[in-house]
Amino acid sequence: xxxxxxxxxxxxxxxxxxxxxxxxxxxxxxxxxxxxxxxxxxxxxxxxxxxxxxxxxxxxxxxxxxxxxxxxxxxxxxxxxxxxxxxxxxxxxxxxxxxxxxxxxxxxxxxxxxxxxxxxxxxxxxxxxxxxxxxxxxxxxxxxxxxxxxxxxxxxxxxxxxxxxxxxxxxxxxxxxxxxxxxxxxxxxxxxxxxxxxxxxxxxxxxxxxxxxxxxxxxxxxxxxxxxxxxxxxxxxxxxxxxxxxxxxxxxxxxxxxxxxxxxxxxxxxxxxxxxxxxxxxxxxxxxxxxxxxxxxxxxxxxxxxxxxxxxxxxxxxxxxxxxxxxxxxxxxxxxxxxxxxxx
Amino acid sequence: xxxxxxxxxxxxxxxxxxxxxxxxxxxxxxxxxxxxxxxxxxxxxxxxxxxxxxxxxxxxxxxxxxxxxxxxxxxxxxxxxxxxxxxxxxxxxxxxxxxxxxxxxxxxxxxxxxxxxxxxxxxxxxxxxxxxxxxxxxxxxxxxxxxxxxxxxxxxxxxxxxxxxxxxxxxxxxxxxxxxxxxxxxxxxxxxxxxxxxxxxxxxxxxxxxxxxxxxxxxxxxxxxxxxxxxxxxxxxxxxxxxxxxxxxxxxxxxxxxxxxxxxxxxxxxxxxxxxxxxxxxxxxxxxxxxxxxxxxxxxxxxxxxxxxxxxxxxxxxxxxxxxxxxxxxxxxxxxxxxxxxxxxxxxxxxxxxxxxxxxxxxxxxxxxxxxxx
Numbered sequence: 001x002x003x004x005x006x007x008x009x010x011x012x013x014x015x016x017x018x019x020x021x022x023x024x025x026x027x028x029x030x031x032x033x034x035x036x037x038x039x040x041x042x043x044x045x046x047x048x049x050x051x052x053x054x055x056x057x058x059x060x061x062x063x064x065x066x067x068x069x070x071x072x073x074x075x076x077x078x079x080x081x082x083x084x085x086x087x088x089x090x091x092x093x094x095x096x097x098x099x100x101x102x103x104x105x106x107x108x109x110x111x112x113x114x115x116x117x118x119x120x121x122x123x124x125x126x127x128x129x130x131x132x133x134x135x136x137x138x139x140x141x142x143x144x145x146x147x148x149x150x151x152x153x154x155x156x157x158x159x160x161x162x163x164x165x166x167x168x169x170x171x172x173x174x175x176x177x178x179x180x181x182x183x184x185x186x187x188x189x190x191x192x193x194x195x196x197x198x199x200x201x202x203x204x205x206x207x208x209x210x211x212x213x214x215x216x217x218x219x220x221x222x223x224x225x226x227x228x229x230x231x232x233x234x235x236x237x238x239x240x241x242x243x244x245x246x247x248x249x250x251x252x253x254x255x256x257x258x259x260x261x262x263x264x265x266x267x268x269x270x271x272x273x274x275x276x277x278x279x280x281x282x283x284x285x286x287x288x289x290x291x292x293x294x295x296x297x298x299x300x301x302x303x304x305x306x307x308x309x310x311x312x313x314x315x316x317x318x319x320x321x322x323x324x325x326x327x328x329x330x331x332x333x334x335x336x337x338x339x340x341x342x343x344x
Numbered sequence: 345x346x347x348x349x350x351x352x353x354x355x356x357x358x359x360x361x362x363x364x365x366x367x368x369x370x371x372x373x374x375x376x377x378x379x380x381x382x383x384x385x386x387x388x389x390x391x392x393x394x395x396x397x398x399x400x401x402x403x404x405x406x407x408x409x410x411x412x413x414x415x416x417x418x419x420x421x422x423x424x425x426x427x428x429x430x431x432x433x434x435x436x437x438x439x440x441x442x443x444x445x446x447x448x449x450x451x452x453x454x455x456x457x458x459x460x461x462x463x464x465x466x467x468x469x470x471x472x473x474x475x476x477x478x479x480x481x482x483x484x485x486x487x488x489x490x491x492x493x494x495x496x497x498x499x500x501x502x503x504x505x506x507x508x509x510x511x512x513x514x515x516x517x518x519x520x521x522x523x524x525x526x527x528x529x530x531x532x533x534x535x536x537x538x539x540x541x542x543x544x545x546x547x548x549x550x551x552x553x554x555x556x557x558x559x560x561x562x563x564x565x566x567x568x569x570x571x572x573x574x575x576x577x578x579x580x581x582x583x584x585x586x587x588x589x590x591x592x593x594x595x596x597x598x599x600x601x602x603x604x605x606x607x608x609x610x611x612x613x614x615x616x617x618x619x620x621x622x623x624x625x626x627x628x629x630x631x632x633x634x635x636x637x638x639x640x641x642x643x644x645x646x647x648x649x650x651x652x653x654x655x656x657x658x659x660x661x662x663x664x665x666x667x668x669x670x671x672x673x674x675x676x677x678x679x680x681x682x683x684x685x686x687x688x689x690x691x692x693x694x695x696x697x698x699x700x701x702x703x704x705x706x707x708x709x710x711x712x713x714x715x716x717x718x
Contacts, residue, residue, distance in 0.1 A: 044543035145631075159632045160407075189406035190570065191629045194614035198628055216543065219616030243620045260548040261618060262577040270552050271577065274545035277513045 004032035005177055005210050006056070006074045012067035013048075013055045021282040025051040025064075027234035033178065036208040040225035040242070042215060042257075046278045048234040049214045053180045056212075057097055058087050074178070093123040096171035100183035102163035106155040112166045113139070113151025119173040138169035142199055161192035168199060175207055182214045197224060218261060222246060227314075230254045233289030234281055236308065240315035250317035252294045276336030288320070295331040296321060360433065361394035362564050363418065363532060368392070368427035370413050374637070383637045387413040389588035391427075392665075395532070400558065400565040402579035402596070404572060404611070408633060410588040411568045415534045418566070419451055420444070431532070449479050452525035456537035458517035462509040468495070468520050469505030475528040494523040498553060515546035522553065532564045540571060551578060572615050576600050584608045587636055587644040590665055594672040602702060604674040606651045613706040627706045643676070651701050653678040656693030 013026040026048040033039050041049045055066050058079060072079040075094060079087065091097075099105040107115060116138055117131035126134060132151070139147035142165040155163055164184060171179050181200065185193040201224065204211055213224055221228050221242060228245050230238040230253065238251040249255045256274040276293045279285060288306050291297040300320055309322030321328055370388040388410040395401045403411045416422040418429055420436060429436040431447060439447050455461035462471055472491040476482040482490060492502035498519040509517055518538060525533050535554065539547040555578065557563060569575050575582055575596075582599045584592040584607065592605035603609045613627040629648045634640055640647050646658040661684055663675040668682075677684040680698045689698070 044545060161632055189633075190572070191406065191610055191614045192632070193616070194626060194628050197616070198626075217616065218544075218618040222618045222620040223616045246618065246620055257544055258618070260545045262548070262551070262573040263618060270555070271548035273548040273552060275549070277515060277546060278543075 002035070003076075005035045005037075006212075007032045007071070008052070008056065009071035009073070011052065011055055011070045011072065013051050013060055013064060013070070014067055015064040015281075017063055023281040024284060025234055025281045026055060027281075027284070029231070029234070029236055031229050031236060031239065033210050033212055035177065036204075036210055037227065038204060038211040038213060038225045040213045040215065040221040040228040041231055042218060042221050042228060043231035044216055044257075044278055046281065047231040048281070049231050050182055052231070053097065053182050053212065053214055056180060057091055057095065058082075089123070092119055092176075093174045094176050095178045095180065096174070096176040098164070098167050098171050098179060098181040098184045100186050102160065102167050102187070103155060105167055106163060108155055111152050111154055112158065112163075116151070116166065116170045116173060119170055123174050134173060135169070138173055139166070141172065141203075142166075142169045143195075144169075159192075160188050161195060164188060164192075164196050165199065168196075168203065172203060172207070172209075176209060178210045178212065179203075180212045180214070183216070184213070185220065186215070186217070193220075200224070218246075218257065230257070233279065233284050235289065235318060236316075237290065237318045238316065239308075240311070240317075244312075244315055250311045250315070250322065251290075251319045252296055252321070253290045254317075256293075275334050288318075292335040295334050296327050297335060298327060300324075359397070362397045362432060363395040363566075364428075364430040365394070365414075365418065366392045366428040366430075368414065368417060368429065369425045370410075370417055370422060371425045385637045386588050386639070387636065388417065388424075391585075391588075391590050393583055393590065393593060395564055395566060397531075398558075398562050398564055399580040400567055400578055402567040402569060402575040402582045403585060404569055404575050404582060405585035406570060406611075406633060408587075408636060409585040411585050412536055414585070415453070415536050415566060415568050419448065419453060419534060421453070445479070449475070449481075449528045450530050451532045451534065452528065452530040453534045453536060454518070454521050454525050454538045457541055458514050458521055459541075461521055462517055462524075464509055466508075467505065468507055468509065468512075471509070471520065472505070472524050472527050475524065479528055481528060490527065491523075494526055495520075497526070497557075498523045499549075513546070514542050515549055518542065518550050519553065522550075522557070526557065526561070530563070532566065534566045534568065536568045537570070538567075539574060540569065547574070554578070572600075572612060584611070587633065587639060589644060589675065590673075591645065591675045592673065593665065594674075598669070598672050602672075603707070604668055604672065604679045604700075604702070605645075605676050606649050606701070607645045609703060609706065610648075610650065613703075625703070625706045627703065650703075651676070651678050653696040653699050653701065655689075655696045657684075657689040658694075660692040661689065 009030050011026055011029040015023040015025060029052055043049045054060050056072055060066060066080055070080050113132060113135045116135035120126040120131040120134045136147045136151050139151055144150050144162060144165050185196050188196060203209060215221060225242050228242045229236050230251065232253045238254045245254060249258055259272040260274055262271055274293050285292060287303050288301040291301040306318045306320045308316040308318050311317050311322060368388055368391045372385045372387055374383040391414060403414060405411045413422060417424040431451060434447065436447060469491045472494055473487040476487045476490060491505050495502050495504055500516060500519055539550050542550060558565060567578055579596045582594060582596050583590050584605065586607050592599065592608045603612055610627045610629045627650055631648055634647065642659040642661050643663045646654060661677055663677045665673050665675045666683055668674045668679060677689060678698045680700055682698055686697050
């Protein structure tokens, strides 16, 4: 097998608010994506999944910074140390990004056609006319009816689903090797979400584009990805094949997430909950970052930060249970649930 | 007295409903512009339903379907254009002054966004006490004690009363919103997307809390949501709205196992299912929801409909919300039985006779198996 398309190694992105404590939002994240592969990152707010995406695109602004020692290898280059000009040539050209809120990702004073055409003019040096033609072609590709009319319209004249199609069209102009989609359907209604996911799947198959799909929705993960990374507390806590996660999740957090979800067709009286809330990135707990909310935690988890243990082929989990599996037979009330009644 | 199949909870279905809504309509007029007539947008269009004591009625639909406007019209936070709302036998629309205030005490609301629905300048205690004091339900000292009790009832600590909303996470704020609603001892709570802004793990906590409170206090909920899996979990009955109208209304069990309105079928089919082993034919609706300022004629869903018998008649005849099976109301003239008979449909240009259509393969497996049995 050839080298991965993208390799992220020990990525640390910290924020230094004036006077405040350092927020270690992404804290030692490593993963890779192969060519043409769709990989999901799943986690709740504050787990660091979006900051990971922005770090790859080098869109982290002060007071945040990617720490020395972090490596993001793409096309044989290290994106962390690459000069700004070369980075600009990669961004939007070889790696494109789709954001959650299409309205704020589009410029309200230019027509959507102009905005798509701009990509072709900047990256391919296309003439105005060719770029416009390309824009209309891309809009047609994303299934927008009457694309030559739509191209002349402004973002506010389009629905949320249409705007997301525009963003996808824009991402596809240069036929990038990798698309990073950060919660691409979260702001959309469920029937429109189904359309957009289908479009992403088509695009992925037609052009062999690799997709890094960031979402909080395990349903989207199940339908779109082959491999999944679960993040918690700025770290990767589990990585495995998608079917594997749903049948044999190892990390108690992954397990908790899967069980907390109400599912269509499921008629349990009470939902299982993960008690408590995600700790702030300024104060990750020592040892295991999930330990206070975990029903298996024991002394060791307080002091010893768990490494990523290998559970099976391509399956890793940041949990000492891998070392002491018998502990799983002995669940107890998580510490947060004992300390307060905040989350019964 | 009937009890729903999955909830042994007592709900008084046979008596007078707690809330009865008839022909509720809310029209908004857009601003007049030069050479242009003001457009009238029907956010809620002739909606009728009952809510029984102790039950949870969910109203589901996508953005712009009118579910939130419906909820707010019931409280008269929005003045309805026409229609009748009866709460515990009283005509809500006719109430004024102190009678309206008293009615508002009995109907409370929990909002979607826990960040904008709590006053940042008030302590949590003051937020919870305010209603009790305004309604004269307690003296200051009593209110203070009760605020502490309420905080504990919703799973927070009594000491939190002296803190400010910004010190709390989204889930905790939503609990504070619940405590505020409970403080005036309402009978009905309108929950307007109470968990959609929350993370999955926290969402489960709040859903469990709402269910516990309902059991302990015999509360009645109108649960407004777009997430079908949450709705199936919490609702006794479900109303599906599309473009200001109720298009299907049924017991939760029936709606999820045998959705008859093609729109409901598409909604159920579109929800991503967290099970990678499953493949299904998905119904993917084409196009967007039409603008409510320019409603399709006939059935509002007909331009996007996938029912095989859809024809000209659908574009002409406004489908009545009719009972297709006991307690199962559907607005579709192509799902038999229908009072819009075939002759009538033909005279409206109909070419395909009504035929029961239930694309079980496009729904989730649990629906499939149940659907086949029933």
